[in-house]
Structures are given as structure tokens and as C-alpha cells.
Amino acid sequence: MASMEVNKAFAAVLTAGIAFMVSGLVGRIVVHPKPLHEPAIQIGEVAATAPTQAPAAPAPLEPIGPLLANADPQKGEALAKRLCASCHTFNEGGRPGVGPNLYGVVGAPHGHEQGFNYSAALKSKQGPWNYEELNEWLHKPSAYAPGTRMAFAGISNAQQRADVIAYLKSISPNAPPLPEAK
Structure with missing residues (x-):
């Protein structure tokens, strides 16, 4: 009986194959x-044009000073x-996480957190974190310090950056x- 079922299955596959070939x-x-002598859809010529001028440089950030005057630390x-x-952590003496502790960052030198492994891009920055540098950093870290390991894209809204900087100032005892405001 089993061989009869196998024969039926084989016959079904064979019949389907023959039907497929005959239909073709x-x-x-x-x-x-009929072969086409010209394309059915005409596509116009695309002229290869070289850019006439270099891409525009990004607009400079607006100064953060006037926005800090009305910034809300909360x-x-x-x-x-x-x-x-x-x-990041924000409390005094807080342990660094993936990023350094940010308590006291305003006015502190770049790479201020002892024992934190900063990228070479940030180690190369000289001087303290001032308000304009924090503004640039928070706007787009990868533009401020090319090669930084920080994956944060940045804060595009200037007032929000000012609010964050005001908060960082509030937890920075030595902030200038x-x-x-001009």
C-alpha cells in the first residue's frame, strides 16, 4: 500500500511538471x-555637472550669553x-559612568575627572570649560572635538542648551x- 501512495505522489509531480512545460x-x-526598437519610456539626458562652489560652511552658533541671562536651571x-x-552622573563625588561625572564641570579644565579615560580629541583641548565651549559641545560634540567617543548627537535648540548650561553652572561651585548679555 505504501508503494501505491509513492506512485501517486510521483505521478502528481510528473503531471504538474508536464502541464507546466506544455503551458509554456x-x-x-x-x-x-515584438522586440522594441526604442525604449518605451524616454529618460532625458542627465548632464554631469560639477559643483560650481564649495559647500557653505555651517553657520556659526549664536552667542550663548544672552540666552543664559534667562535660562532656567530647573x-x-x-x-x-x-x-x-x-x-553621566551629576552629584558631588559621583562615580563616572560611560561618561565622566559632570559636577563642577563649568570652569573646570577639559578632562577634569581624575581617572576617567578621555578620548584623545578631548585631551587635546586646552583651558577650562567656559560657556561658549559648553555651547559648542552641547550643540554637536563631534564637531567640537572630532574623534570624540561620545555618541550623543547634540541639542539643536539654543535655549535648551542654555538651560542645560545654567544647570551645570548651578552644580559647579567654581563656575565663572x-x-x-549684549
Whole structure:
């Protein structure tokens, strides 16, 4: 009985194959394709043009001083906790995470956290973290320090950057005074 079932299955596969081949032959007999002498859809010539001028340099950031005058440290704290707390800590004496502890960062030298392994890009920066440098860093870390390991894309909104900087100033005992709003 088992061999009878095998024969039926084999016959079904063979019949399907023959039917497929016959339908292909009939299709070629019934339909006579005509070769195209020109494309059915005309595509215009694309002229290769070289750029006439270099791409425009990015616009400079607006000065952060005037925005800091009205910045809200509490909004900055909420924003910093949402955007930065996955990698950074903010409490005095806090241990670094993926990123360094940010307590006291305003006015501190670049690479201020002892024992944290900063990228060569940040180690090469001289001087303290001032308000304008923090503004540039928070806007786009990869532009401020090309080669940085920080994967954060940045904060495009200038007022939000000012709020975060105001918060960082509030947790920086040695922060310099705010620049005068011009």
C-alpha cells in the first residue's frame, strides 16, 4: 500500500511538471513578442555637472550669553537627566559612568575627572570649560572635538542648551560669572 501512495505522489509531480512545460510551449506559440526598437519610456539626458562652489560652511552658533541671562536651571536639570543621565552622573563625588561625572564641570579644565579615560580629541583641548565651549559641545560634540567617543548627537535648540548650561553652572561651585548679555 505504501508503494501505491509513492506512485501517486510521483505521478502528481510528473503531471504538474508536464502541464507546466506544455503551458509554456502554448504561450510561446500564441504570443509573438515584438522586440522594441526604442525604449518605451524616454529618460532625458542627465548632464554631469560639477559643483560650481564649495559647500557653505555651517553657520556659526549664536552667542550663548544672552540666552543664559534667562535660562532656567530647573528645565536644564530635567533635560540633562533625560538626555545625559544614562552616561553621566551629576552629584558631588559621583562615580563616572560611560561618561565622566559632570559636577563642577563649568570652569573646570577639559578632562577634569581624575581617572576617567578621555578620548584623545578631548585631551587635546586646552583651558577650562567656559560657556561658549559648553555651547559648542552641547550643540554637536563631534564637531567640537572630532574623534570624540561620545555618541550623543547634540541639542539643536539654543535655549535648551542654555538651560542645560545654567544647570551645570548651578552644580559647579567654581563656575565663572555669566557673560554679560549684549
